[in-house]
Amino acid sequence: MNLLLLEEADFIATDRAVLRDRRLTHMQEVHRCEVGDSMRVGRIGGLMGSAEVLRLDAGEAELRVTLDQPPPAKLPLTLVLALPRPKMLRRVFQTVAAMGVPRVVLVNSYRVEKSFWQTPFLEPEAIREQLILGLEQARDSVLPEVVIEKRFKPFVEDRLPAITDGTLGLVGHPGNYPPCPRALSEPVTLAIGPEGGWIPYEIDLLGKSGLQPVQLGERILRVETAVTALLARLF
Amino acid sequence: MNLLLLEEADFIATDRAVLRDRRLTHMQEVHRCEVGDSMRVGRIGGLMGSAEVLRLDAGEAELRVTLDQPPPAKLPLTLVLALPRPKMLRRVFQTVAAMGVPRVVLVNSYRVEKSFWQTPFLEPEAIREQLILGLEQARDSVLPEVVIEKRFKPFVEDRLPAITDGTLGLVGHPGNYPPCPRALSEPVTLAIGPEGGWIPYEIDLLGKSGLQPVQLGERILRVETAVTALLARLF
Known part of the structure; x- marks a missing residue:
């Protein structure tokens, strides 16, 4: 996973998302994330950018999300x-x-x-x-x-x-x-x-x-x- | 399997091979071979060509093998x-x-x-x-x-x-x-x-x-x- 993809349902505010599923497990077990870490993220169907881990426990992660980059071009x-x-x-x-x-x-x-x-x-x-x-x-x-x-x-x-x-x-x-x-x-x-x-x-x-x-x-x-x-x- | 590969040990004469393993199963179950059918074959490390099924039963297949074509070129x-x-x-x-x-x-x-x-x-x-x-x-x-x-x-x-x-x-x-x-x-x-x-x-x-x-x-x-x-x- 080189990009964490966020679904509409993950957002609790325009710049805040909460994760609870395999992406949380991946953040913890593969990336060994800690509070304050930054990750590459994208919004499905939307822009890409970065997220800062605001809160992280066994059950969920809260992210502050900044989306400011276009996704790569598709092939014609x-x-x-x-x-x-x-x-x-x-x-x-x-x-x-x-x-x-x-x-x-x-x-x-x-x-x-x-x-x-x-x-x-x-x-x-x-x-x-x-x-x-x-x-x-x-x-x-x-x-x-x-x-x-x-x-x-x-x-x-x-x-x-x-x-x-x-x-x-x-x-x-x-x-x-x-x-x-x-x-x-x-x-x-x-x-x-x-x-x-x-x-x-x-x-x-x-x-x-x-x-x-x-x-x-x-x-x-x-x-x-x-x-x-x-x-x-x-x- | 688009080519049946023959090992040295499969040959019982210069133009005869006997198969007993997964290749036999593949001939029977995927290609539904019958006696008289012809198949593409290759000798590992050698030429490619065709084989005629001379004998086929649950335990083994005997093939008449004609090897007369070079394998495709490798990349440099x-x-x-x-x-x-x-x-x-x-x-x-x-x-x-x-x-x-x-x-x-x-x-x-x-x-x-x-x-x-x-x-x-x-x-x-x-x-x-x-x-x-x-x-x-x-x-x-x-x-x-x-x-x-x-x-x-x-x-x-x-x-x-x-x-x-x-x-x-x-x-x-x-x-x-x-x-x-x-x-x-x-x-x-x-x-x-x-x-x-x-x-x-x-x-x-x-x-x-x-x-x-x-x-x-x-x-x-x-x-x-x-x-x-x-x-x-x-x-």
Whole structure:
């Protein structure tokens, strides 16, 4: 945790917050905070800054909060991601939040196992928990938007063109395609497939909605690694 | 598992191998192999190719193996990595193997907890197991070399200069440094710090051995994510 994120409900006055949960435990056990110490904090959806520990006991901490810095810029990106397997999904949420992705669309794909859609890790509170871990890691205070699209074709035909419009549309896909471009400053819509990749029908349909395949070399990467590698290369 | 890796001990003739362990289970339960099916295989430390299933029962599989393709190229890189926490270490081994890193040096650092050096995940067999998972994922047959250096100063002063010689020496480090370069083709020696980063003394000493700090932006990434992001950007 490189940034302590404060929720609306933590504030007892405009510059005062009280913590009682895992963040209190973390302050005590990892940071070994004492009264008078200062920490980096952010308000979820708002500014970042610092907090001074005014009071600290086993049950709660009271902080004086100064919020005066903007969070880091997000990437100019919409990430369209075939739903990963549940264990991977949690880490992917952390990774996209840490890397500064502002919007993730989770879509179905032929090679996504149907059971993946039943995972409790897709509950809004579970998603938020993982996103917050990523923001705390990277020092950002703004939650990415996560959209769930359980049907591939209606999403790609009806809603994807409006997302892709005015952006560079790319699909990360192994094969004989142009290499993934580097160091872009324009907005991008990037689709990343499931383990085993998109099927040709899906590549065709994504292409008709403005997303062209690009490749990262012959190595097949796990979804989480592919997300990081593609983003690090694109921006 | 995108590539089935064969050990020396699996071969019963130059073109025949018998499997009995988790790879057999994987063939049956994930790939649902049948006699006559063909699979991608590689010989550890050797060529890659395909195998035909000649015989398959609950206890073992016999394969006819044709090895005629070189493994993918490795990156021109030595990665010097402050020892990550054990849970992260396992994933980092998979990631570096998958990304094509040929040599990893695990070093101590002021911010590496002493207890991390006690982890069973540093046993040679445990390291090999994770590296193989990464090779199976990425389709590569050549294990990276892993060197363990428990003392920072003697390694950096006495052995690092010979590694760095003739390479571009870089340290991934947040701060007011030049951005990490992109799309290199020259050999690189890259050092990545622990959670919390290198301390100034370590940055100085690495600099004297030829490694200059570069940064990836203001977001603080987990070690595994930083490794992937730096490699994707450098090469």
